[in-house]
Amino acid sequence: MSIKSFLPFALCLSVLLFSGSGFSFEQEMLQRAYDTISPALCVLTFTQETTDPRSGEQIRQNGFAVALNVSAEGLLLTNGHLQRDNVQSFNFRVTFRIDGKEQSYPAVLLKKPDDLNVSLLRLQSETPLTLPYVRFSTDAGLSLGEPVAILGIMGETLDFNRAIQEDRIISVLDAPRSTYCLGGQLKMGFVTGPVINRRGQVVGITGFDLAVAEGGEFFSRSGVPLVYQASLFEKHIASPPDQTQESVEAEEAWLGVFTQPLKEEFARYWNIPEAGGLIVSTVIPDSPAAAVGIVPGDIIRAFDGHPIRAIHDRDVLAFTQMVKEKAPGSEVEITLLRNGEELALTATLGHRPRAAQDADEYEDEHLGMVVREITRDLRILLNLGEEVQGVIVRRVVSGSAAQAARIQPGLIIMSMNSATIRDLDDYKEAAQFFKQDKPDEITLFVRAGAQTGFLRLRPRW
Amino acid sequence: MMPHTHVPLSVRLRHGFSYLLLLSAVVLAGGCASLSGNTQDRVLAARNRVAPALVHIRPVKEVFVSGKRTEVLTVGSGFIISADGYIVTNEHVAGESSEVWCILSDNTEHEARVVGVDPYTDVAVLKIEADRPFPYVRWGDSDAIEAGQMVLAMGSPHGLARSVSLGIISVRDRYLENASGMSSPYNNWIQTDAAINPGNSGGPLVNLKGDVVGINARMLSGAENLGFAIPANIARQVVTQIIDHGSVRRSALGLVFQEMTSKTDDPSARGVVIADVAPLSASYEAGVRPGDILIRLGNRPMHARHEEELPAVRKAVADLPVGEPVTLVLERGGEEMSFSVVTEEESAYKGRNAEFSEWGFTLVELTPDLARRAQLPGHTGVLVSGCLPGGLAASSGLTPGDIILKLDDTPVASLSDFMNLYKSVQENRKALTMLFVQKGALTRFVLIDQTNSKSSILDKEVLDHVD
Known part of the structure; x- marks a missing residue:
């Protein structure tokens, strides 16, 4: 065995020792x-x-x-x-x-x-x-x-x-x-x-x-x-x-649009020389964007003086962050491309609506369920039109009067006996009244999916 | 409440015989010693009366799965109702099929013509031709049946032709809630414990006189001996209309009914609760509102205290002449009120499907029910039912459940609208096509870039240059 054959081995070892x-x-x-x-x-x-x-x-x-x-x-x-x-x-x-x-x-x-x-x-x-x-x-x-x-x-x-x-x-x-x-x-x-x-x-x-x-x-x-x-x-x-x-009221601003990036092929389709921007895909009804007349298909190219050149899906998040960080109520200039023409609008940003996880809830011990307000994001998630008003059932207590009446989470309660339930306050008021009045039964007008109907509930007072 | 799973009974042939091994393990205990000689004779006679008219049906069904149109061979049952060869089966057996083959009791095979189908009641009528008269069954009166009465179920369970099973009528008017669109709104069901399996669909439920009292059509999955048949009296009316007109035409008022017990326990309360009124319907325009109690429809008093009585109310509405005014007498807040409403035609139960192979996706027409769920005003748009993985539609970001509202700047009102627009895109080999789609409450733009789909265009170009 010659000494040469040892050499590479020794080299390896020394490298290992150093990298230690x-x-x-x-x-x-x-x-x-x-x-x-x-x-x-x-x-x-x-x-x-x-x-x-x-x-x-x-x-x-x-x-x-x-x-x-x-x-x-x-x-x-x-x-x-x-x-x-x-x-x-x-x-x-x-x-x-x-x-x-x-x-x-x-x-x-x-x-x-x-x-x-x-x-x-x-x-x-x-x-x-x-x-x-x-x-x-x-x-x-x-x-x-x-x-x-x-x-x-x-x-x-x-x-x-x-x-x-x-x-x-x-x-x-x-x-x-x-x-x-x-x-x-x-x-x-x-x-x-x-x-x-x-x-x-x-x-x-x-x-x-x-x-x-x-x-x-x-x-x-x-x-x-x-x-x-x-x-x-x-x-x-x-x-x-x-x-x-x-729970503190959110102080973030809100425009009320969903957007997608203006990728290269989208720019090509619309004959826009330079890719980059945000295509408005959805405008939320009654939002600041709707108020100022923004429509789907508009392309946001500048927001409050900052050029918007979004190309990737993830760039949408950066825009959301940019809007959030503005003060609610502040006026911002938005530059749009509409049908190829540049257009400048001044929008008054609103308060970002509360998310479902921060929604107010009410636990009705007598009926055995928890109901909560229909927040903006739930309205979008469940695709509920503006005409649907009420409270949404969040939880049903096992064995309760609500469960016996076949009430399930997700059901929307729109009236109880003669009381119209438009929001959580209406529900609380009705619940308060029932607590004193102790009716044998309560008829609910509810909505499940796209369909409405009636349910009878026998509270246990 | 336990959710119903009403499983249609047709079965794919290729699964038809896999269970045979299981069968061999079953030991028949006791024989039929409990049947008296007289009953045995009646069972035999009833079976023998119907057996010659029993049909084993093998349709080639068109199915749209994962963005592609494919054909599958299935198996069902049916029975001949006239000497000239009309056959009754289920809509879910013979509907949406490109071919229907009927094998008769003498083992002759006939290709049948589909005369018409009615998905609302799950009834279909077929016609076969021959130069000799066919043996046929006699209809029985399904209103005269009783719970406890013996019946036979005949057909091709799991593809096994000429099978007969014996049982009784468990309940004569079972109400099945319309879970997953599998239940007829216009009738209750005959529930039987006679063994019914996939493949029995469309086969007759026979009384001991040998008369057909029902069409077997459903079973409760995961349960045993819970089968359901369409009552013969409902089926006969539908069959007659299909033979005369090719389809069944019904009226609609845009109303959803609920039983009176949903609002009151008072047994003297008459009428039926109006639970929902479709927006934009004639009833809504006339001022009918949820919570109203319908007490008369024209001159006919309406009443449904329990849910079993609801199908009759719905049928009364459906049987009204289409496009003519009817007076609804309602009770609201203790007062009687009259409304005149013009009936509309009941819309199709399900929409037409179409495949668009260049983009690799399938569309289905929006029914009013789907449109309402999607919060669409009117019934415009078409629904993406599937996208082929790796296809152009899928890779452009189109997803099943999207509703296409516009192609480029043209609104898409119907499937035929879309087909025309798509055709011109293909003919012009348009590179970029913009779709405006809706999913849930959100809309978005989807750009289809045909320059990416090189393979199909290349193929075409190669073909173009072949002399």
């Missing part, structure tokens, strides 16, 4: 990250009530999740799946483990940010607190193939012990926002876990976006574990949202 520091973590570094960050990792326990959207059946169970403390006074980030359309979570308790000792505090859920599938909680304590927390590096990005370490908590059987795992960035998405995809599987206790780069900086947390099936309106890429980089939630840490309970 370049492509993975050193044990010492992981230990350091673990020691400094794991005290800010908490076990969050809660009770969750999930409503089956079809049957209205409710299941209650206890759960736990990882919460990450981001402020000395106790502000925590956790998985946004706690706040979904058909899920109610409560009884929050956060447990820290500091120097082997456990400290537990009650917490309240804050209003969910509308741009990120992350929930925020505030600790409740009568005395001022000084708790261990994580500081993020907001200027550090991640690159393709870069290794990361993630801290998490193992299950109850392993005594909620803190743990660390390595992973790698397998994809970097730049639109509609910077998102990093992780290559490995994210174990249960690693969702919302802090993500550390090789320099030991905490660059973000892990999470999953909501899928449409989960009632998600977020950029839907559910299924792939993501890294939410710190710059995405920095503002929510600096000025945390209010409590969920005090």
Whole structure:
């Protein structure tokens, strides 16, 4: 055997040795990250009530999740799946483990940010607190193939012990926002876990976006574990949202159009020399857009002085964001192309209508159902004409008078006995009256799909 | 309430014999010892009376699946009703078929002409020709049947011709709610426990006199011995109209009825509740509103305390002459009011289908019911029923459920409108065509770029240059 045949082997080895520091973590570094960050990792326990959207059946169970403390006074980030359309979570308790000792505090859920599938909680304590927390590096990005370490908590059987795992960035998405995809599987206790780069900086947390099936309106890429980089939630840490309970009126602006991008072949079809813009596909009745006379087929080329050159489907989201960030009531100039001619309009933006998940509900204990207002988005989703007024049944209590009368979720109640029900206030007023009057039965005029009919209901007073 | 699944009984032939293995495992216990000799004779006589007129039907049905028109071979049952060769079966057996083959009891095979179909009652009439008289059945009086009475179901379950099963009438007037458009609005159903399986569709339900009292047409899936037949008296009227006019013409008032118990328990309350009034209908224009109680239609008193009585009310409306005024006497807030309403013709039960192979999609005509669900004023537009995966329509973003409102700038009012526009697009080899479509409450533009579909155009060009 000659010495030559050893040479390539030796070369390989030396490369491997060098890359040891370049492509993975050193044990010492992981230990350091673990020691400094794991005290800010908490076990969050809660009770969750999930409503089956079809049957209205409710299941209650206890759960736990990882919460990450981001402020000395106790502000925590956790998985946004706690706040979904058909899920109610409560009884929050956060447990820290500091120097082997456990400290537990009650917490309240804050209003969910509308741009990120992350929930925020505030600790409740009568005395001022000084708790261990994580500081993020907001200027550090991640690159393709870069290794990361993630801290998490193992299950109850392993005594909620803190743990660390390595992973790698397998994809970097730049639109509609910077998102990093992780290559490995994210174990249960690693969702919302802090993500550390090789320099030991905490660059973000892990999470999953909501899928449409989960009632998600977020950029839907559910299924792939993501890294939410710190710059995405920095503002929510600096000025945390209010409590969920005090539902605040949305202050976002609204134009009332659905659009699609003016792609190259669309521009060719309409003989528009330059592609890019937003084709108005739908105008919502009674919206600011309808008021100013915008019609389907108009092409938005500028909004409030900003040229609109949308080409990709995802560009529509950027426009939505642009409209949202205006002040409701403000006047904006919109430049349109209509039949090839340029046209300038001044529209007065309205308040963005409330989404179904923020809709007011009323629980009628006597009839055994929960009804809610018909919000604009439900009206669009269910394709209800403006002439359909009433309240929509959200849940029917099993075994209740409402269930006996064959009332099902989705049914629209338009009158009760002689009282016309146009909205939730009408319903509450009627319910109040029935509570005193205690009629043996109530006749409902309802709508199911496209058809109307009558139902008789025997309340149990 | 448990949802009904009314399964039509026709069956694809290629699945017809797969269950034979199962059959061999079934042990017939006890024989028919419970039948007295007299009953046995009557069963035999009834079977023998009908058997010569029993027909095994093999239609080649046109189906539109995944944006493509295809043909499938199915199997059903039927029976001859006259010496000159009229055959009765179900609409869901013989409707929308390109060929219908009938195999008679003597094993002769005849290609039948479809005389007419009535999807509302699921009745179809076929005609076969021969130079000799055919054996035929005798109709019975379905109003005279009783629950508990013995009946035979005859036909081709799972494609097995000449099958007979025995049972009783379980309920003589079962009301089936119109779930998934599978139920006739104008009649109740005869429910029987005589074994009925896919393939029995269109076959006769026979009493022990050997008279046909019903046409077997439905079964409840996942249940046992819950079969349903169209009453003979309803079927006979429909058959007569199809033979005389080729179709059944009915009147409509745009009203949906509900039984009186939906509003009151008072047994003395007469009439039928008006649950819904179609927008733009003559009744709506005349001022009829949901909640009104219809007490007389012309001179005929109307009454439906329970839902089983609703089909008779609907039939009374349908039987009115089309396009003539009728007086509705309604009760509203304790007062009687009269309205004169001109009847409209009841619209088609289902729309016509068409395939557009160059774009790879299929369309179906909008029925008023579909149009109403889509919140369309009037009945304009055509519904995309399927898009072929990989086809031009699918890759351009057209999806099943879209309603096409415009092609380029021309409104599409009907399927024939669209067919004409499409034809000219193809003839002119137009590169870009814009569709304006609606889905739910949202509208959008879909651009079809035919320059992308190189293969079909290339083929044409190659052919053009062949001398």
